[in-house]
Amino acid sequence: MKDPGALTFPLINLSFPLKYFPRHLVVVFVVCLRASLSPRCTRNLQSAYQKSSLPASTSPRKILRPSTAKSASEISLHHLPGAVVLVARNGGVVWRKPYGDRAVEPKPEAMTVDTIFDVASLTKVVATATSIMILVERGKVRLSDPLSTYIPEIKGDGRERITIELLLTHRAGYAPDFDLKERWSGYDEAVKRLVREPLRNPPGAKFVYSDINYIALGEVVHRASGLTLDEFARRNIFVPLGMLDTGFRPHASLRERIAPTESAAGN
Numbered sequence: 001m002k003d004p005g006a007l008t009f010p011l012i013n014l015s016f017p018l019k020y021f022p023r024h025l026v027v028v029f030v031v032c033l034r035a036s037l038s039p040r041c042t043r044n045l046q047s048a049y050q051k052s053s054l055p056a057s058t059s060p061r062k063i064l065r066p067s068t069a070k071s072a073s074e075i076s077l078h079h080l081p082g083a084v085v086l087v088a089r090n091g092g093v094v095w096r097k098p099y100g101d102r103a104v105e106p107k108p109e110a111m112t113v114d115t116i117f118d119v120a121s122l123t124k125v126v127a128t129a130t131s132i133m134i135l136v137e138r139g140k141v142r143l144s145d146p147l148s149t150y151i152p153e154i155k156g157d158g159r160e161r162i163t164i165e166l167l168l169t170h171r172a173g174y175a176p177d178f179d180l181k182e183r184w185s186g187y188d189e190a191v192k193r194l195v196r197e198p199l200r201n202p203p204g205a206k207f208v209y210s211d212i213n214y215i216a217l218g219e220v221v222h223r224a225s226g227l228t229l230d231e232f233a234r235r236n237i238f239v240p241l242g243m244l245d246t247g248f249r250p251h252a253s254l255r256e257r258i259a260p261t262e263s264a265a266g267n
Contacts, residue, residue, distance in 0.1 A: 075099055082099055097113070098110070116257045118261045126246075128214045128233075129168060131225075131232050134236050135225060144165065145163060166203050167214070167220075172216075173200060173204075173205065173208075174200065175200045176209060194212065
């Protein structure tokens with residue numbers, strides 16, 4: 001089963017006020033249409049980010065050329081079907097352009113600037129970690145709290161030593177994911193599997209990037225706030241920031257703008 005808590009997010013719409021960007025920062029979003037980013041694409045994104053931290057006096061054109069050329073090159077080499085590049089500077093959008101296709105099957109469909117993407121594990125930082133830190137600010141959660149404070153069913157085999165901080169920083173001791181050979185679906189089943197999931201390392205002993213950590217944190221948001229993660233994020237992050245097309249399980253009216261990220265048998 002894919003991540004039960006993945007956001008769809010129109011990065012290219014910049015759906016939050018530009019006043020939240022530092023004045024000195026030029027921001028470039030390059031979105032790869034892959035269910036998971038290839039190492040090559042990840043390196044290119046890291047390179048684009050490094051080039052974005054420029055002094056306020058730097059002309060945007062100095063980063064537009066390599067960024068747009070890199071997007072076109074990656075598409076021509078079939079490393080990704082399409083991308084959108086957006087550059088914001090000093091509170092305004094100075095460049096926004098689509099490249100390639102947002103869909104390749106059953107027929108090509110051109111990329112558009114208002115394409116909505118499944119951002120997969122960016123959900124961790126955009127929604128889950130942000131929601132946890134809002135609850136920390138409100139005094140509802142502490143980073144030092146044991147996970148079992150909120151999910152008491154998780155106990156035994158050292159799991160009482162898992163803290164919120166260890167989950168946030170991928171040091172809780174969980175495997176990268178649940179057993180992907182088993183097919184399952186549903187929120188309740190995810191929680192059941194979380195409760196049963198054993199540790200692979202002692203808490204705090206080792207960094208292992210894990211989806212399970214953030215599934216647990218999503219349930220902490222639910223139990224600490226009384227709202228499911230999607231509703232908490234909608235009320236406390238997306239609506240206040242004007243991120244009107246961002247959310248979980250997008251409405252059918254948005255379907256035509258959504259870039260597919262995987263193919264299903266028979267579809």
